[in-house]
Amino acid sequence: MNREPQVFGRVLSSMCTKPHPEAREAAQRFLADNPGDPTTYPAVAELERKAVETLGEITGLADPEGYVASGGTEANLQAVRAARNLSDSADPNVVAPESAHFSFQKAADVLDVDLRLAPVDDDRRADPAAVRRLADEDTALVVGVAGTTEYGRVDPIPELAEVAQAVDALLHVDAAWGGFVLPFADWEWNFDHAPVDTMTIDPHKMGRAPIPAGGFLARDETVLDALVVDTPYLESTSQATLTGTRSGAGVAGAHAALSALWPEGYRENYDRGQANAEWLAEALDSRGYEVVEPVLPIVGAGELRVVCMPHVTREMLEEFVADLDSL
Numbered sequence: 001m002n003r004e005p006q007v008f009g010r011v012l013s014s015m016c017t018k019p020h021p022e023a024r025e026a027a028q029r030f031l032a033d034n035p036g037d038p039t040t041y042p043a044v045a046e047l048e049r050k051a052v053e054t055l056g057e058i059t060g061l062a063d064p065e066g067y068v069a070s071g072g073t074e075a076n077l078q079a080v081r082a083a084r085n086l087s088d089s090a091d092p093n094v095v096a097p098e099s100a101h102f103s104f105q106k107a108a109d110v111l112d113v114d115l116r117l118a119p120v121d122d123d124r125r126a127d128p129a130a131v132r133r134l135a136d137e138d139t140a141l142v143v144g145v146a147g148t149t150e151y152g153r154v155d156p157i158p159e160l161a162e163v164a165q166a167v168d169a170l171l172h173v174d175a176a177w178g179g180f181v182l183p184f185a186d187w188e189w190n191f192d193h194a195p196v197d198t199m200t201i202d203p204h205k206m207g208r209a210p211i212p213a214g215g216f217l218a219r220d221e222t223v224l225d226a227l228v229v230d231t232p233y234l235e236s237t238s239q240a241t242l243t244g245t246r247s248g249a250g251v252a253g254a255h256a257a258l259s260a261l262w263p264e265g266y267r268e269n270y271d272r273g274q275a276n277a278e279w280l281a282e283a284l285d286s287r288g289y290e291v292v293e294p295v296l297p298i299v300g301a302g303e304l305r306v307v308c309m310p311h312v313t314r315e316m317l318e319e320f321v322a323d324l325d326s327l
């Protein structure tokens with residue numbers, strides 16, 4: 001039995017990556033702290049507040065509400081939950097593009113809301129007209145994806161915001177993977193670009209934080225209020241998170257990664273990842289593969305999908321292409 005952790009030398013399809021060394025160190029130090037009980041563990045609670053502030057800067061939101069979640073699945077579920085709780089429909093639904101992450105299926109199942117998936121356009125982005133056709137007065141939430149898991153596509157967020165407003169629903173942007181590369185690319189995706197209500201942005205994906213570190217952000221306090229339950233046996237009196245006891249490692253790791261890398265380190269990751277993606281797309285195209293143009297650092301070609309994460313070097317890609325040539 002292999003008792004060693006995965007080395008990253010041949011990992012080309014993961015959305016996670018090698019944590020930043022300072023993030024790894026911080027995660028180890030705060031391993032036993034529980035941010036779910038902030039009055040007893042004030043130091044890690046303070047790190048979480050700072051991490052959320054920085055996530056707000058990254059996503060164009062001053063005074064962000066939110067917390068460091070266990071991952072994108074929890075953050076997406078919480079967005080659906082808040083919208084459901086704020087909706088006055090007896091039978092609320094969520095409308096998302098069919099390119100949305102499978103975590104929305106789980107959220108819809110757990111929360112007993114109807115998930116309606118709209119077809120995407122020829123470039124695999126959400127089609128606002130198709131989303132509008134599925135939305136109605138029972139729609140609690142419209143979802144847009146900023147960096148899809150399969151092809152790195154960025155949905156037209158301002159147009160989806162108009163759809164959400166037309167049916168009086170909230171708008172959620174899932175930037176779980178894309179949130180740390182989009183600040184350096186030319187797309188309208190964040191709180192400043194459109195009336196976005198909630199967002200998922202995961203430090204444990206492109207953010208180089210150790211797992212578990214997702215991000216849930218909200219523009220408005222009422223969203224967090226819609227998630228709060230009373231916590232009689234803790235010193236603090238209420239909790240908006242889905243999990244109770246949470247990993248201090250996730251929070252401290254996220255804080256350390258953000259402190260070390262925002263913005264310049266993330267810009268370098270983006271520049272290198274995007275250049276690698278374009279190089280690989282060209283290499284595959286010249287070998288006759290049907291390549292999907294990488295608008296962000298993900299290359300899709302038929303069955304094949306390569307995510308140009310920070311640990312992925314040009315040498316790794318060259319080896320990969322040489323392996324393909326020898327098949």
Ligand SMILES: *Cc1c(COP(=O)(O)O)cnc(C)c1O
Nearest residue numbers: 071072073101103149174176177
């Ligand atoms: C990875 C991902 C998720 C789910 O996040 P987990 O951290 O795996 O729970 C949600 N949405 C998108 C777009 C993702 O890439």
